[in-house]
Amino acid sequence: MGSERAKILGEMCFDESLVVLDIQAETNEEVIDLVAQAMLREGMVKKSYPEAVKARERIYATGLELLDMGIAIPHTDPEHVLQPAMALGILNKPVKFVGMGEPDKQIDVEVVFMLSILEPHAQLIILQKLMKVFQEEGKLRQLKNCGTKKEAADLLTAFLSE
Amino acid sequence: MKKTKKILVSCGTGVATSTAVKQKLAEMLARKGYGPDKVELGQCRVSELANYADSYDLIISTAALPPNIKTPYILGLPFLTGIGVDKVLDQIIDIIKI
Numbered sequence: 001m002g003s004e005r006a007k008i009l010g011e012m013c014f015d016e017s018l019v020v021l022d023i024q025a026e027t028n029e030e031v032i033d034l035v036a037q038a039m040l041r042e043g044m045v046k047k048s049y050p051e052a053v054k055a056r057e058r059i060y061a062t063g064l065e066l067l068d069m070g071i072a073i074p075h076t077d078p079e080h081v082l083q084p085a086m087a088l089g090i091l092n093k094p095v096k097f098v099g100m101g102e103p104d105k106q107i108d109v110e111v112v113f114m115l116s117i118l119e120p121h122a123q124l125i126i127l128q129k130l131m132k133v134f135q136e137e138g139k140l141r142q143l144k145n146c147g148t149k150k151e152a153a154d155l156l157t158a159f160l161s162e
Numbered sequence: 163m164k165k166t167k168k169i170l171v172s173c174g175t176g177v178a179t180s181t182a183v184k185q186k187l188a189e190m191l192a193r194k195g196y197g198p199d200k201v202e203l204g205q206c207r208v209s210e211l212a213n214y215a216d217s218y219d220l221i222i223s224t225a226a227l228p229p230n231i232k233t234p235y236i237l238g239l240p241f242l243t244g245i246g247v248d249k250v251l252d253q254i255i256d257i258i259k260i
Contacts, residue, residue: 060174060208060225066243075178100179101224101237120181120205127182135244 005042008160011126013085016153017042021146023091028098028109029054032074035089035114044085045116052076053114063097063107068140070107072097075115084123086130087114088156090144111144129160167258168202170218171238172225176207179224183241187222190241190251201258220257 006015020038025031036050056076063072089112099105113130117123133139139159146152171187173180184205191201206214208225215221215233222238234257240247 056174062179064239064243065245067245073178075175077175078177100242101226101239103226115178117175117177120177124181124185127178128185131182131186131242131244134242 006157008086008157009125009129011084011123013042013044013083014088014153014157016149018044018085018087019149019152020087020089021149021152023089023112024093025091025095028057028072028095031072031089031091031095031109031112032057032114035074035087035112039085039087039114039116042085044081044083044087046080046082049076049080049116052080057097061098061100061103063099063105063109064134065099065105065107066134066140067137069111069144070094070097070109071111071113071134071140072107072109073113073115075117078118081116081118083116084118085116086126088112088143088152089114090146090152111140126160129162132162133159166200166202167220168204168218169220169222169254169258170204170206170211170214170233172206172208172211172221172223173238174208174225176205176210179238179242180205180207183222183224183238186241187238187254190247191254194251194255196255196258220254222254 039045053076094108096106097109171180171184221235240250
């Protein structure tokens with residue numbers, strides 16, 4: 001924790017300590033728990049964060065069907081956040097998340113980008129860059145195929161710095 | 163005198179996806195000649211929509227809307243996924259056309 005941690009574009013903490021690989025889970029709540037624990041361990045969020053993310057996911061789901069694959073971007077209100085950060089979760093097998101804005105849609109999610117955001121406009125550039133990664137075919141597939149945490153962290157950091 | 167049209171962008175927390183959608187929408191509208199002088203963009207969380215919706219011409223949301231909102235509404239997902247975004251932009255321009 002603190003100023004030594006890498007911040008992408010000066011906006012958001014992210015490095016290999018916030019990458020969770022080989023996620024074996026049956027439900028989206030298990031996935032959220034595993035990734036949120038990394039956020040908690042690294043001091044990015046308050047203890048209340050994992051439960052708050054799960055509760056919010058039930059009301060406002062975050063599954064997105066993209067060109068490459070299904071992803072989810074679970075997050076919650078700023079009151080549970082200590083530092084703006086992103087955690088990356090890569091799943092061994094797809095897990096169903098409900099579609100964002102489409103409560104009747106189930107999406108097979110393979111990669112999760114968990115966000116902790118304190119105030120909207122401070123992370124604007126990184127959010128825009130993230131959307132660009134989502135929209136460009138092939139990038140998520142490359143990320144999904146990373147074998148180590150460092151490889152995944154370096155690749156995502158490179159994509160977001162383009 | 164031309165009246166400015168107002169679009170409200172909403173999402174579950176009002177911090178993440180609505181921020182990204184609002185930015186993308188502003189860029190795309192400006193490119194079509196609908197800059198900030200013609201279209202005013204607001205942002206809120208879905209739970210606050212009932213307080214603001216009446217003073218807007220259109221709502222773009224990434225989360226399902228609460229009942230009783232009478233303002234026209236479009237799902238904002240294409241601005242996140244890029245899939246079908248040009249079609250949605252055309253729909254939006256149709257609604258806000260002055």
